[in-house]
Amino acid sequence: MKDMSDTDRRFATTLARGLSVLRAFRPADDGLGNAEIAERTGLPKSTVSRLTYTLHSLGYLTHARHGERYRPGPALLALGNVAAASIGFVELAGPIMQRLADETRTLALLGVRDRGRLLLTKVWRPAGVSSIWLDVGHRVPIRGSSSGACYLGALPQEMLPRVVDEAQGDRGLTSETAAAIRASAYDQLFARGFAITDPAEYFAANIHAVSTPFHPRDLSEPVVFTCGALPEDLTVARMEAEVGPALRAAVRELETALGHAPGPARR
DSSP: OOOOTTTOTTOOHHHHHHHHHHHTOOTTOSOBOHHHHHHHHOOOHHHHHHHHHHHHHTTSEEOSSTTOOBEEOHHHHHHHHHHHHHSTHHHHHHHHHHHHHHHHTSEEEEEEEETTEEEEEEEEOOTTSOOOSOOTTOEEESTTSHHHHHHHHHSOGGGHHHHHHHHTTGGGOOHHHHHHHHHHHHHHHHHHSOBOOOGGGOSSTTOEEEEEEEOOTTSSSOEEEEEEEOTTTSOHHHIIIIIHHHHHHHHHHHHHHHTOOOOOOOO
């Protein structure tokens, strides 16, 4: 974890380290011990022990017995519910995106930036159809995903250096590669309203995906809606001719329901 305390006196390093512990947890985890949290966060195990003790005392982590692996606690669940309720578009998007998932037979996703990656905060699985393995809590790389390219394409230019800095070189993301990805995605968004990363560059060979941005009024940067499926079920031709336009139409429906003007692609 990058320490900003040397460059910004307002930065509270202890708080940042505590939050990094909470962010270490993934949906598939059956709890985590201090050693595993230390490995994932890059923090010393002694520091992790103090942080997990404090977070457990406050209810943000829990374990049934002494020495057992930690799991997210009830205070964290309550905090997440408050956050979800305060971002008004998420609940309204649910029925629209579920219908899109069912009609296109793809997994529909909502991604928001979490430092150097996009965090999947909602998924809508198609009824009666097997879908890809991505789930809430997964973090998708910016370089090598349609979601990441779409995010960069919709991002104001002045925010790009910060995003690159926080990615810390993840999958080779540099200022130059980010600018190139952004320019390509911007052209796609301007021309057709959705972005597709070349499958040859994708972070996982068993995923094809197409993405469209959404600009919430209560957030300072875009979020990304994505449809994804196995390559044999979601060819590039199908993304371009069918699923991409359907995704863009679904996001426009959400914008209309919220009284938003269509979100522009931004230079």
